[in-house]
Amino acid sequence: PLAAAPVWADTVAPPAGEAMHQNANAKAPPMTEAEFTRGKQIYFERCAGCHGVLRKGATGKALTPDITLARGTEYLKTFIKYGSPAGMPNWGTSGEFNDQQVELMARYVQQEPPTPPEFGMQDMLATWKVQVPVDKRPRRKENQLDISNLFSVTLRDAGEIALIDGHSKQIVSVIKTGYAVHISRLSKSGRYLYVIGRDGKINLVDLWMAKPDSVAEIRIGLEARSVETSKYRGYDDKLAVAGAYWPPQYVIMDGASLKPLKIVGTRGMTVDNEYHPEPRVASIVASHYKPEFVVNAKETGKIMMVDYSDLANLKTTTIDAAKFLHDGGFDASGRYFMVAANASNKVAVVDTKLDKLAALVDVGKTPHPGRGANFTDPQYGPVWATSHLGDDSISLVGTDPEKHKAQAWKVVRTLKGQGGGSLFIKTHPQSANLWVDTVFNPDAKLSQSVAVFDIKHLDKGFSMLPIGEWSGLSDGAKRVLQPEFNKAGDEVWFSVWSAKDKQSAIVVVDDKTRKLKAVIKDPRLVTPTGKFNVYNTQHDIY
Numbered sequence: 001p002l003a004a005a006p007v008w009a010d011t012v013a014p015p016a017g018e019a020m021h022q023n024a025n026a027k028a029p030p031m032t033e034a035e036f037t038r039g040k041q042i043y044f045e046r047c048a049g050c051h052g053v054l055r056k057g058a059t060g061k062a063l064t065p066d067i068t069l070a071r072g073t074e075y076l077k078t079f080i081k082y083g084s085p086a087g088m089p090n091w092g093t094s095g096e097f098n099d100q101q102v103e104l105m106a107r108y109v110q111q112e113p114p115t116p117p118e119f120g121m122q123d124m125l126a127t128w129k130v131q132v133p134v135d136k137r138p139r140r141k142e143n144q145l146d147i148s149n150l151f152s153v154t155l156r157d158a159g160e161i162a163l164i165d166g167h168s169k170q171i172v173s174v175i176k177t178g179y180a181v182h183i184s185r186l187s188k189s190g191r192y193l194y195v196i197g198r199d200g201k202i203n204l205v206d207l208w209m210a211k212p213d214s215v216a217e218i219r220i221g222l223e224a225r226s227v228e229t230s231k232y233r234g235y236d237d238k239l240a241v242a243g244a245y246w247p248p249q250y251v252i253m254d255g256a257s258l259k260p261l262k263i264v265g266t267r268g269m270t271v272d273n274e275y276h277p278e279p280r281v282a283s284i285v286a287s288h289y290k291p292e293f294v295v296n297a298k299e300t301g302k303i304m305m306v307d308y309s310d311l312a313n314l315k316t317t318t319i320d321a322a323k324f325l326h327d328g329g330f331d332a333s334g335r336y337f338m339v340a341a342n343a344s345n346k347v348a349v350v351d352t353k354l355d356k357l358a359a360l361v362d363v364g365k366t367p368h369p370g371r372g373a374n375f376t377d378p379q380y381g382p383v384w385a386t387s388h389l390g391d392d393s394i395s396l397v398g399t400d401p402e403k404h405k406a407q408a409w410k411v412v413r414t415l416k417g418q419g420g421g422s423l424f425i426k427t428h429p430q431s432a433n434l435w436v437d438t439v440f441n442p443d444a445k446l447s448q449s450v451a452v453f454d455i456k457h458l459d460k461g462f463s464m465l466p467i468g469e470w471s472g473l474s475d476g477a478k479r480v481l482q483p484e485f486n487k488a489g490d491e492v493w494f495s496v497w498s499a500k501d502k503q504s505a506i507v508v509v510d511d512k513t514r515k516l517k518a519v520i521k522d523p524r525l526v527t528p529t530g531k532f533n534v535y536n537t538q539h540d541i542y
């Protein structure tokens with residue numbers, strides 16, 4: 001899956017006379033400059049997301065030379081090749097790295113990490129393009145699509161999204177986006193789709209066009225993961241915001257053109273009052289109660305309620321939560337935002353009406369909810385649930401402080417799932433099922449199937465559905481991930497994510513009968529991962 005590199009760049013013994021990397025740490029195994037450059041690229045593509053550009057650790061462990069040198073090349077090779085049940089992917093045995101690349105990376109992480117450059121307003125403006133100006137765009141919807149039931153599907157390694165019609169299951173359009181594209185979000189009206197790549201490139205797609213396409217683009221940093229739009233009354237489709245991993249900053253843009261309006265850096269003190277040079281911006285959601293974005297800084301553990309009503313006099317309420325904030329979603333009422341502080345094994349609950357921390361809840365090991373799942377527990381009332389990367393548990397947290405006060409912000413029930421390595425959990429108001437993936441479990445049987453619980457009979461345990469097998473794909477490692485419902489809430493879609501050069505698929509399951517309904521296969525479906533149903537994403541339904 002990685003771009004082909006000159007063979008010698010990955011070999012242990014480079015040709016004589018190759019320039020060596022000048023490293024500050026004399027104890028690190030030597031590398032040529034070309035190897036270092038190659039390692040830097042692979043690190044950026046595959047490792048920085050979890051371990052940080054400066055390798056200070058977050059979702060993944062710290063990898064600074066003081067730690068990696070003590071581990072040594074052989075130990076690091078084993079870890080990189082085989083992964084760990086705690087969430088480190090098996091880069092070697094999955095076929096993503098060959099042995100030379102594993103060895104290269106084991107040496108690379110013993111070198112001092114290089115610091116990438118900053119990326120400010122002038123850099124952003126230089127990348128900003130409006131392909132179709134606002135006054136040249138359709139005045140009404142020019143296609144026959146039910147855009148509310150479209151799915152925006154991440155084609156990770158193609159750097160594209162596919163728009164798939166939820167009814168016909170046909171691909172409507174494939175749109176070029178940023179590198180290793182990550183998530184899609186919708187504007188308040190549901191007309192505009194915002195897609196962000198790991199390279200910080202945002203594409204704005206107009207779903208009203210005869211054939212939906214990108215109408216504007218910009219890069220907001222060198223590495224990024226999150227994008228969101230203004231949802232408060234009166235700000236429909238007005239503003240967008242994106243969070244960068246590097247440089248650590250968030251950017252507020254004009255919603256219709258992506259013109260950058262305001263950049264705010266996040267470097268500063270952690271909740272423990274220690275300085276952090278790389279507090280990356282993780283998830284961002286838009287408040288329904290105030291003109292505010294809820295911006296989560298991973299390493300500092302601070303949640304910023306950013307008031308977008310007056311960008312020149314920006315008011316921000318900063319909430320101390322817990323370190324390593326990552327992903328999350330609203331409770332069913334839309335008032336409370338539940339965000340995983342993953343390496344702290346906690347979920348922070350923010351009251352977006354009062355702009356206060358409602359609670360810090362201890363959950364299982366390394367919670368990873370995606371946006372989480374909201375449903376009514378037969379015994380304990382409304383709950384929001386998360387699964388975990390680091391263990392096989394599913395934590396159900398009470399979310400109704402009015403009618404179920406004793407249960408509010410407590411883990412009311414812990415379910416046993418089929419294994420660790422889970423990333424996403426999902427249900428729908430119309431569904432009686434709770435779907436849980438185990439995408440990064442090292443056991444192929446588990447990573448290729450999902451667990452489903454009956455919400456009315458949670459104590460009965462789960463059933464395992466062999467989604468990978470149902471896809472009918474034969475060769476190669478295939479990971480099954482991210483349940484996503486259609487608008488009606490009667491179908492649940494799963495990605496079957498194979499390597500870039502292998503066939504992938506989307507498997508659609510009938511939610512009521514739990515039987516296979518359709519398999520979407522198309523040569524254009526390269527490495528599908530996240531799927532975002534327009535209506536459910538627009539309205540925070542999960």
Ligand code: DHE
Nearest residue numbers: 049050156183225226227282283284326327370371529530
């Ligand atoms: Fe994601 C959401 C970061 C790896 C698929 N991912 C998020 C969010 C963040 C994030 C901060 C929340 C965005 C928001 O709500 O505003 N993801 C990271 C990483 O740092 C990490 C761990 C490592 C990396 O190198 O990027 C990472 N993510 C992955 C993957 O490997 C996944 C499984 C496949 C892929 O496409 O890259 C993946 N992440 C997703 C998906 C969501 C997501 C599908 C949105 C879930 C949703 O339902 O909203």
